[in-house]
Amino acid sequence: MSAQREMKEKNPWHTPVTIIITVIGVIAIVALVTVAVVQNRPLPQKYKYGIVLDAGSSHTALYIYEWPAEKDNNTGRVEQKHSCKVDGPGISSYASAPLKAGQSLRECMQKAEKWVPSKRHHETPLYLGATAGMRLLNMVDSVASEDVFQAVKEALQKFPFSYQGARILSGQEEGAFGWVTVNYLDERLKQGLETTGALDLGGASTQISFVSDNYDGSESPNNSVNFRLYGNDYNLYTHSFLCYGKDQAHRLKLAHQTQSGPNAVADPCSHPGYNATKKYSVLYDSPCVSDRKPQGAPATFHHTGTGNLQQCQEVVRNVFNFTDCKYSHCSFNGVFQPILQGGFGAFSAYYFVMDFLNLTDTTVPLEAVKEQLKAYCATPWDQIVQQHPKAKLKYLAEYCFSGTYILSLLTEGYNFTSVTYSDIKFIEKIKGSDAGWTLGYMLNLTNMIPAEAPDFPPLPHAGYVSIVTIIAVLIFILFLFSLRPLWPRCSKQQQIV
């Protein structure tokens, strides 16, 4: 007992010096690890926002995007957080009452004020981009187009966001930014994967954009857009067909049909039993068709339906010109198009129409799709109205045409075949964000897609903290070893026991 007590008393680890050193060592390790953890802890998640208004020909929609505040330059994912559909028609429809164009945006803008946290308001960029509706208005009446923009600008500047301007996008921009959106959301750009083409069908124009290996941009430089994104170069083919959105294409078709007999149109693209009286002044009130108005046409014409897909396809074919092509390959109207390559995402009206018709599944053979559409077109109008009591008659009357037009545009216009038809996917959203040009437009204007691949931290946070801890413990053990001069006494005493 006494020997044990003596040993305990003489144990060098129990001397005040070693106890103090040990305590200091432990405190140092705790301090080191705490500093490492606190210094490198991810900040509480804060977000930044951006707002884009898509002023389309048929309507305006507002999109709010959100991304983590500390990562806006490279790794943070930008996502659509909210969207708001503006009531009423597109801003180009307010040519004779421009102030109403501004007023129409108010409701969605007030919602945006609530959705974006108020302390972020002043730094949230706000963009408005107008597409084919304003392109057409600008062509026929540039003063009216300016007045609409002035009214829209004044209305938007009343809100506390950072207003960045309202302008008409070129068709090239519209096509290219749609492609950026689709490939950004699919994370194909960041990972350097093969990209997906983008097919956008609007009311007044339609866009096709894709990367093709055998296209270097030299054959038709106007259709070429070059991007360097995340360290990869992309040579994108893009084309926008003005007047080939589904609403203007419908006018082109009707205008063509009224050429032969101006009093009545028996339309194979309308359902049997459909019957309406339409005004010539309304039909020809667009630069897409205004030069075709028949001389001495009456004020109105009777529009009736016969519901025959095959004849509808023939009428629809007439809106395309396949005769002149001065390039190696063309789509239609003498426009160059390289050979199709890869998958395609088809969005906006492509999706809305095909979804309504239950035809979004492209694994269904094209012939079967046509059979289904044939049956739909042949369905009597009163039955169609009965089956869709809530749908607007104006839209309901056009789905047979729209479906036929989409198939014709894809197969005869762009040269998709019954084999490559399944390369197309009809999509509305990707991971919760709408497919469309708005996200790509904002990513571009805020420089949110870097040209070079971002530098990632070599270790994730948890790995970093673990390594710091292990090294600290090792240093401490080494330190204890450095106190070895004290050890032999201890071991000798243990041997004595």
Ligand SMILES: Nc1ccn([C@@H]2O[C@H](COP(=O)(O)OP(=O)(O)O)[C@@H](O)[C@H]2O)c(=O)n1
């Ligand atoms: N729920 C919806 C929304 C839009 N749409 C159609 O989708 C098209 C959208 O075109 P848009 O207003 O973006 O026109 P652009 O300026 O892009 O040519 C219009 O033809 C609308 O009628 C639809 O069919 N169903």
Ligand SMILES: [Ca+2]
């Ligand atoms: Ca559009």
